Amino acid sequence: MPYDRFLRGIDHFLRRNAEPRTTTLIQQQPATYWPCMLIWWQDKKTRDWKYFVLHPGAALSLSPSAVFLPLAKNNRCGLLAEDDKVMVNGVRALPFRILVDRDQISVGDERLYFSVETPIEPAVFPQQDKKVFCGRCKGELTTGERVVVCSCGTAHHDTDKLPCWKKFARCSNPQCKRPVAGFAWQPAQGS
Ligand SMILES: [Zn+2]
């Protein structure tokens, strides 16, 4: 089977199986349910690390030899390697690898990192089938309110009256403790 057709087939499969973001967003599912994956890459001129978010179900090809296949559940992402230039943590990835948090991926002299975080962005709380409570104040979240959902899936108020997210240094989930600004982890500057 030609490689392109093979990839299109996988992409189609992933899209069909991807869950719409709004239905899984704020239902206080187990921590691993909320899809949050990103790739860190280094700007060659400034040496700054930048990121882009991987969207479950959307295959992403960074070079002809490496394709990321973010899955719809459990923060899992496949890496399809077409040649032996693609390495994960210094080991050849050929032909396929499931990535885990903080894996280093190199393609030739390009270096990337996979991480299971997302940038924190306030959102409008959508209509829900069941009651959802703020991780901090334990008050019920209501449709249309401004909220922040941490990458662990815990929702928090983010209004002037109830600054439940911003008021503290870290996420309210004791298993998570993500800082309310920035990331829990990113590649070291200048590395
Ligand atoms: Zn609250």
Ligand SMILES: [Zn+2]
């Ligand atoms: Zn959290």
